[in-house]
Amino acid sequence: MSDILLAPAKATREDVLIAPLWAEIVEITPEAEGVSTFWLAFKDKALAASYRFAPGQFNMVYLPGYGEAAISISSHPAKPERIGHTIRFVGNVTNAISRLRPGDTLGLRGPFGMPWPIADIKGRDVIIAAGGIGLAPLRPAIYHIIENRADYGKVTIIYGARAPGDLLYPREYDAWRKKGLEVLVTVDRGDENWAGQVGVVPILFYNLRVRPENSVILTCGPEIMMRFVVFESLARRVSQEHIFVSLERNMKCGQGFCGHCQIGPYFICKEGPVFHFGQLAPFFNVENF
């Protein structure tokens, strides 16, 4: 058992297994090549006013005729009337969504999933390690930390992407720094304008001084990256119960019925997507499990 509690968010609605709730695309923000943030607002005013989510949760986003995709919420948890979904256009559903315009309608079911344990890590140093699109589910946690800055110790974001053009939210890094967060960025391959660090995310650990007993790691990105983030964290004596990992899987329901997102005894949609590494350790290194 971890001394840090992963606690389910209070559900705002429970009757969303089947039928979606309809939301309008109010704005689309291009973020990177093949990635945009879709800002959605529920058409039903009462629903828009009552909808809440916690950092790390996701919605099932539905485009009729194409299907649903599990998309993390990437916007400010204290501003739930406009719900941001940063979407990478990579599959059948998301490619179809890429052709939509403001004013178009999408179905939403959610929010689902175990949030980051932000309420239970007060007073601690927080290292946020993200790769590529993995920064999206962490951004609500970053906003929460900034809004409650005094509740947390040293907060460091280490973030990387394949190329400078793939970095998400680059215009926000300076704002985050101004609020007292350290933001370290790396890319796998630079270009002629890139003057920053080159290399994979885990190497940024060598720039950090980690206080193992007081630090918490929040990580989301490609599984191979998270594997090395976990490795570097454990090597610095951070306990596996203080390393929080967000996993991605094919999902159909969001409530532990459809079976697709299982890893061992867990339904990633329900017991995850955020786990502490102690939960995953028995399975993380088993090939194809």
Added chain:
Amino acid sequence: MPEIKLHLGSQVAIRKPVLDQVLGHLEKAGYQTIGPCIKDAALVYAPIGGLQDLPQGLISEQSGGSYRIKPSNNARYFDITPGAQSWKQFLFPPRSESFKLMKENGHWLEEGLSEDLPRYAFIGVRPCELAAIAVQDKVFIRSDFTDPIYKHRRERIFILALDCLHPGDTCFCASMGTGPTVESGFDIKLTELDDVFLLEVGSPAGLEAMQDLSVEAVDSRWLQASAAGRKAAANSMGRVLSDVASIPDLLINNLEHPRWKEIAARCLSCTNCTQVCPTCFCWDVEDATSLGGKNTMRTRVWDSCFNPAYSAQAGGNIRPNTASRYRQWLTHKMSTWRQQFGVLGCVGCGRCITWCPAGIDITEEIEAIRVDAKE
């Protein structure tokens, strides 16, 4: 003959033709009576009108990848063990339409589907089947989320359960602790002897269905025959799974056992085992769209962990080969299911053995993993 007053828990005997009156009562109460009958040389569950539709005098001969119906050389109605179908198809149908959408002026309008469900009376539910329904209850009706479709169907059924006195060649319910005797969870329980049916009242609905029957007191010969039959059944299982309590740890501690790859060389990844399994619950959703794109029908369909698309996602396939898919199926069924729902996902019905075209036998594979197992 003194009149017998029935109450909850009563056990009485009826002459076999009297069962038709029970079915008649159920029909009058608005139930569609579904029971075992023969179709296309196999046992199926379909609407039955009375005793004449039941598979009297028949048994099935089953083994890995093989199923044949044979005469039983007696006149009993319920000796035959289940075929590929289970009651799952009524509570959790292979396809169920969720909703229909129409696009108008850029907005999607929902057309509610009025699902006018029949109320089913399941006739002849064996203990393994009853256990399977109880397992799916735990999957679909939970404290955190409940599946409204399943719950609606489940609340409306009537169960006439059956002690299983003649288990089949691939059965191992005695190992799983789910049979061959019915303990609870029925409206009426039936035990078939040569001359009579013994009926036990399990619920007010069961009591209702047994009104005005010509019943007899259960005499001690019948009780003895019933007890002997149940005891013999427990000892005549076609398959045995040893030390079931140790299996969850055995499997989860041996995820890299060489047997998984060896099974994969035989497994066709055809999904038959998951389709016939009375507890497998995975599903997918499909959108069927009209050519103009104006109408969309969203449908829930059975899925299987053996389908490649089941574990496919943007970054590639989580389980890219048959070894990983079979391992997922067996470790889920016999290990992690218990952490998820408090019970194992296997009831020992043996369908996955019989209906596997490669004849892969779950009991044999688990025993093989015990060899060279890590603690």
